[in-house]
Amino acid sequence: MTRRQRRLTLIGGSLAVLAIAAALVLNALRDSIVFFSTPTMAAEKHVPVGKRFRLGGMVEQGSLVRGDNLAISFKVSDGGATLPVTYKGILPDLFREGQGVVAEGALDAAGVFKADTVLAKHDENYMPKEVADALKKQGRWQEGSGGKPVATQGASNAPASVTQ
Amino acid sequence: MIAEAGHYALVLALALALIQSTVPIVGARLRDPALMNVARSTALAQLLFVGLSFVALVTLHVTSDFSVANVFENSHSMKPLLYKITGVWGNHEGSMLLWVSILALFGGLVAAFGNNLPLSLRAHVLAVQGWIAAAFYLFILITSNPFLRIANPPIEGRDLNPVLQDIGLAVHPPMLYLGYVGFSISFSFAVAALIEGRIDAAWARWVRPWTLVAWIFLTLGIAMGSYWAYYELGWGGWWFWDPVENASLMPWLAGTALLHSAVVMEKRNALKVWTILLAILTFSLSLLGTFLVRSGVLTSVHAFATDPTRGVFILLILCLFIGGSLTLYMWRASALKQGGLFAPISREGALVLNNLFLTTACATVFIGTLYPLALEVLTGDKISVGAPFFNLTFGPLFVPLLLAVPFGPLLAWKRGDLAGVAQRLMAAGIAALVAIAMVWAWTSGGAALAPLAIGLAVFVIAGAVVDLVERTSLFRSPFATAMRRARGLPRSTWGTAFAHAGVGVALIGIVCETTWNSEYIGTMKPNDVARLAGYQLKLDDITQRQGPNFREMLAQFTVSRDGDKISVMTPSKRSFTTRGSSTTEAALLSRGASQLYISLGDTAADGGIAVRIYHKPLVLLIWFGPVLMAFGGLLSLSDRRLRVGAPKPAKIASKPPRALQPAE
Numbered sequence: 021m022t023r024r025q026r027r028l029t030l031i032g033g034s035l036a037v038l039a040i041a042a043a044l045v046l047n048a049l050r051d052s053i054v055f056f057s058t059p060t061m062a063a064e065k066h067v068p069v070g071k072r073f074r075l076g077g078m079v080e081q082g083s084l085v086r087g088d089n090l091a092i093s094f095k096v097s098d099g100g101a102t103l104p105v106t107y108k109g110i111l112p113d114l115f116r117e118g119q120g121v122v123a124e125g126a127l128d129a130a131g132v133f134k135a136d137t138v139l140a141k142h143d144e145n146y147m148p149k150e151v152a153d154a155l156k157k158q159g160r161w162q163e164g165s166g167g168k169p170v171a172t173q174g175a176s177n178a179p180a181s182v183t184q
Numbered sequence: 185m186i187a188e189a190g191h192y193a194l195v196l197a198l199a200l201a202l203i204q205s206t207v208p209i210v211g212a213r214l215r216d217p218a219l220m221n222v223a224r225s226t227a228l229a230q231l232l233f234v235g236l237s238f239v240a241l242v243t244l245h246v247t248s249d250f251s252v253a254n255v256f257e258n259s260h261s262m263k264p265l266l267y268k269i270t271g272v273w274g275n276h277e278g279s280m281l282l283w284v285s286i287l288a289l290f291g292g293l294v295a296a297f298g299n300n301l302p303l304s305l306r307a308h309v310l311a312v313q314g315w316i317a318a319a320f321y322l323f324i325l326i327t328s329n330p331f332l333r334i335a336n337p338p339i340e341g342r343d344l345n346p347v348l349q350d351i352g353l354a355v356h357p358p359m360l361y362l363g364y365v366g367f368s369i370s371f372s373f374a375v376a377a378l379i380e381g382r383i384d385a386a387w388a389r390w391v392r393p394w395t396l397v398a399w400i401f402l403t404l405g406i407a408m409g410s411y412w413a414y415y416e417l418g419w420g421g422w423w424f425w426d427p428v429e430n431a432s433l434m435p436w437l438a439g440t441a442l443l444h445s446a447v448v449m450e451k452r453n454a455l456k457v458w459t460i461l462l463a464i465l466t467f468s469l470s471l472l473g474t475f476l477v478r479s480g481v482l483t484s485v486h487a488f489a490t491d492p493t494r495g496v497f498i499l500l501i502l503c504l505f506i507g508g509s510l511t512l513y514m515w516r517a518s519a520l521k522q523g524g525l526f527a528p529i530s531r532e533g534a535l536v537l538n539n540l541f542l543t544t545a546c547a548t549v550f551i552g553t554l555y556p557l558a559l560e561v562l563t564g565d566k567i568s569v570g571a572p573f574f575n576l577t578f579g580p581l582f583v584p585l586l587l588a589v590p591f592g593p594l595l596a597w598k599r600g601d602l603a604g605v606a607q608r609l610m611a612a613g614i615a616a617l618v619a620i621a622m623v624w625a626w627t628s629g630g631a632a633l634a635p636l637a638i639g640l641a642v643f644v645i646a647g648a649v650v651d652l653v654e655r656t657s658l659f660r661s662p663f664a665t666a667m668r669r670a671r672g673l674p675r676s677t678w679g680t681a682f683a684h685a686g687v688g689v690a691l692i693g694i695v696c697e698t699t700w701n702s703e704y705i706g707t708m709k710p711n712d713v714a715r716l717a718g719y720q721l722k723l724d725d726i727t728q729r730q731g732p733n734f735r736e737m738l739a740q741f742t743v744s745r746d747g748d749k750i751s752v753m754t755p756s757k758r759s760f761t762t763r764g765s766s767t768t769e770a771a772l773l774s775r776g777a778s779q780l781y782i783s784l785g786d787t788a789a790d791g792g793i794a795v796r797i798y799h800k801p802l803v804l805l806i807w808f809g810p811v812l813m814a815f816g817g818l819l820s821l822s823d824r825r826l827r828v829g830a831p832k833p834a835k836i837a838s839k840p841p842r843a844l845q846p847a848e
Contacts, residue, residue: 029528034540041544044577045551052572053556055565074568090705090785090794109705110785110794113418113757113766 054124060100062127069127075103075135076122084117096121096133107135187252190240191331194281197233197288198321200226204291205314208307220303223310224295230317231292238272238285241330245272251337254278254330260343260762262733270354271344276478276494277330279357283474284320286358286365290394291317294369301390308376309369316368319501327494343733343762352412356405360432363402364470367439369394371467374460375509378516383456388449391463393821395446399439400817406432407810418768418783420798422697422806425574427482430553431473437546438466441539448535452597454526455536457517462539464513468506469546475502481557530600534592541585548577586640586691589684590647593677594654608654612646627700634699637691644688648681679820683813690809693777696802703799707792717799719780720744721753726793734758736769739784739793743773750775755782777804 056074057067067073075096083095093106094117105123115121115138123135204226211219241254245268250256258275259268272278291313298306324330347353373391377383409432414422423429442462448455476482479495526532552569559565590612594605620639627635653659655677656669704716714721724740738756742749755771770783778801785794 023525026525026528030536033528033537037540037544041548041577041581044580045548048573048576049555049569052576053567053569055567086788090707110783110796113768 056122058098058101059096059103060098062103063101067127069129072124072126074122074124074139075105075133076120077103079115079117079119079121081117096123103133104131105133105135107138109138111138186240186243187249187331187333190237190244191329193233193237193240194321194325194331197230197237197284198318198325200230200233201314201318201321203314204230205311205318208311208314212304212307215304217303220307223307223314224298227288227291227295227310227313230314231288234281234285234288234321238281241278241281242269242272244331245269245278248341250339250341251333252330253332253334256334256338256341258344259341260733261340263344263349264732266351266354267344267349271348273357274344274348274353277324277328279361280320280324280328280478281330282358283361283365284317284324286361287313287317287320287368290366290369294394304380305373305376305387305390308379309372312372312375313368316372316505319504323494323497323501327497340762343760346734346758346760346763346765346767347416350412350416352408352416356408356412359401359405359408361405363398363400363405363439364432364435364473366394366398366401367435367463367467367470369398370442370463371509374463375512377460377520378509378512381516381519383460383520385450385453388446388459392443392446392450395439395443395463396817396821399436399443400814400821402432402436402439403810403814403817406436407807407814411807414803415770415772415781416767418770420701420703420770420781420783420796420800422803425552425569425571427553428477430549431476434546434549434553435466435469435473437542437549438462438469441542441546442466444535444538444542448532452526452532454532456520458539460517460520461513462543464506464509465543468502468509469550471502471505475499476553526597527599529595529602531592531595531597533600534588534595537588538585538592541581541588545578545581545585548581549574552577583640586644586687589644589687590650593651593680593684594647609647609650612643612650615646616640616643631699634695637695641688641691641695644691645685648685648688651684652678652681674823676820676823679816679818679823681816682819683816686809686812686814686816688809689805689812690807693802693805693807693809697800697806701798701800701803704795704797706795707788708795709790709792714795714797716780716797717801718745719750719799721780721782721797723793723795724752726787729756731758733762734760737784737787739782739795741771741782743780753780753782755784757784774804777802777808779803 054072054074056076057065058077059075062073062075077096077098080095080097080102083093085093087093089108090110091106091108092111093104095102095104097103105125107123107125122139123133124137124139125133125135128134204223207226208220208223211217211222244252244255245259246265248255248259248261248268250259254275254277258271258278263271273282291310294301294306294309294313298309301309370391373387373394377387406429409429410422413424414420442459445455445459445462449459475495475498479498481495552573556567556569559567590609591602591605594608595602616639619642620635623635623638652670652673655673656666658666661669702717704714706714708714708723710723710725712723714723720743722742722744724742726737726739729736729738736756736758738754741753741755743751743753751773753771753773756769757766758769759766768783770781773780778799781798781800783796785796787793
């Protein structure tokens with residue numbers, strides 16, 4: 021083979037691999053990304069039953085109910101709307117009433133959000149960024165003591181997830 | 185006093201970096217050895233001063249001087265000494281200081297041990313190091329000064345984030361930075377080569393050990409971070425495809441590709457232009473990682489927009505170095521001489537394939553990491569790209585790569601014989617098929633692809649063994665001869681075999697853990713027994729304990745199997761009073777390479793406690809694999825040809841150097 025042919029083989033091969041990779045990426049972007057909603061956004065958008073999304077908001081005070089065998093239900097609110105959530109398993113260390121939360125799952129026919137994952141950012145000012153942004157937009161952002169917002173950008177820890 | 189001294193030392197280091205970044209270049213233009221040698225002394229002096237600055241910050245943390253803002257925000261007088269020291273890099277300012285210290289360390293090493301480098305190359309390399317260093321000193325001094333004082337010093341500090349108070353995190357950032365920043369050396373060599381417009385096989389031989397050192401540390405650093413997340417975060421997960429993790433994975437993928445393409449350049453004087461590009465890209469990805477983690481852009485795009493100083497500064501550094509080096513590359517790369525010819529089926533061809541798949545896989549990680557950020561900036565939509573995305577893109581790209589791994593080392597340089605190699609790999613193929621059949625017959629449930637993946641992993645490991653067997657002709661000649669040959673093999677051959685086997689070992693761990701892990705979740709009271717994977721775990725009792733800066737609730741479990749007591753496990757939950765937060769300390773019990781894992785949840789009103797127990801089969805292989813890879817890297821680093829140093833570079837660039845070692 022001449023240098024030219026060799027180079028063409030090389031370039032052809034590279035382009036083939038890149039095309040496959042591009043197809044994989046586009047396919048994955050269509051199917052496997054999850055959108056984020058607050059309860060208000062979920063109500064406005066009429067998210068269909070069974071469609072997975074991330075729900076973010078504040079855990080409503082007094083809404084946490086622990087059932088048998090680690091079944092848990094609570095309500096997530098963003099000031100506008102409220103959405104009941106059920107979950108089975110162990111909640112993250114920093115899950116508290118009145119604090120921000122992000123849960124991943126889907127709505128069931130009764131309009132209850134069945135979460136299979138509750139996300140926690142390991143930070144004492146536990147506030148997922150999506151929730152902070154959404155609350156800021158709605159003007160419900162509280163400034164904490166010392167001029168620091170209640171929810172600050174925390175250390176660069178990996179968010180951990182509880183999956184059941 | 186110490187804080188001011190540390191600050192002053194940092195300013196002096198900046199001044200030295202500025203001298204280091206200009207004078208040697210002028211010296212190289214004027215061909216003045218004295219001016220070029222300035223690079224050496226300034227690099228060493230810079231290391232001394234930034235080292236002093238770092239020691240000053242450590243001293244402030246150890247003595248709990250809360251008049252310094254950085255110490256006040258991240259330390260506590262009751263904190264154990266170890267975490268007082270590691271707390272230095274458990275925060276933004278301190279970790280940036282560690283970053284530049286390591287940068288200066290690498291520069292200092294080149295200065296101290298680069299005596300066999302041509303004078304002008306060394307001057308250029310150190311000058312480029314000086315530019316990087318100067319940019320980051322400015323960043324620290326202007327936006328993230330760790331030595332700032334507080335006007336009214338408080339009596340007590342705010343303590344370090346409890347999840348960071350852990351031995352894993354004491355070692356993980358320095359390791360990771362040694363990897364990240366280590367790639368700056370290959371970057372500087374690449375830029376220096378572009379400036380000089382000259383590059384040959386000797387260049388590759390100088391760059392390879394530095395790349396290898398950085399790669400070893402990055403491999404270990406990533407593995408350690410993953411193990412830390414596994415036991416400290418309490419969910420039993422070991423990789424989350426989180427942007428912070430991806431930020432370290434991208435330079436690793438590019439660095440692995442660089443390591444392989446540098447081999448081609450060293451042995452065959454080919455792929456020069458590509459190797460230079462990879463060297464630039466690898467360090468660019470390290471810079472990108474630094475930007476992602478340190479600018480706050482991951483926490484919130486809006487946080488980045490409202491407090492932009494740090495983010496914009498790093499972004500500027502990023503654009504300057506990546507843009508600058510790529511522009512230089514476009515301008516000068518065509519001036520570099522073309523290298524040797526090779527057929528598509530050859531060792532070179534296999535290494536090109538390796539590079540192709542590694543860089544493409546790196547690109548998918550890049551897209552998955554940055555696409556959500558870009559989308560949020562452009563449209564305001566918030567999406568999360570998680571494991572499903574990467575499983576669908578990264579996974580399929582790694583399958584052909586792993587299939588090709590055993591072929592590479594067996595192919596000859598220049599023109600290989602694929603059929604012959606396939607024949608020699610027959611044994612490995614059979615081993616893989618047997619493994620698939622056995623796994624398929626003996627396990628039930630789980631993904632159908634799992635036995636195939638195990639087969640692939642076995643193929644990679646067996647392929648590494650076949651390579652060694654072939655080279656020593658173990659079964660064809662007397663045992664003593666084979667042993668003598670084994671001793672005579674270059675260390676880098678052993679290194680390749682170990683590193684490749686490590687990939688297979690890690691894959692087995694990953695597949696087994698994800699496919700056959702079992703878990704028990706429930707509320708337990710004392711004397712309750714949980715049964716999982718043939719083990720009985722009895723909750724004996726729950727006790728309270730006071731630690732140095734936390735209160736701890738311990739649960740004691742007795743683990744037994746078939747009635748025989750094996751061990752006792754004590755998971756706990758710690759609550760840290762200063763920060764009002766708690767951490768879950770999981771208990772781990774290793775049985776061979778498998779582990780039992782217990783983490784505690786909340787206590788219920790009736791005295792029960794929520795418990796999560798996992799049985800993770802062969803999970804330890806996930807981290808044993810990278811350790812093997814790093815060991816392989818170390819063996820390769822100790823290879824004779826790297827120790828003796830590089831041959832003299834070709835005097836006349838038009839003639840390819842023929843004095844190179846023959847291809848193995």
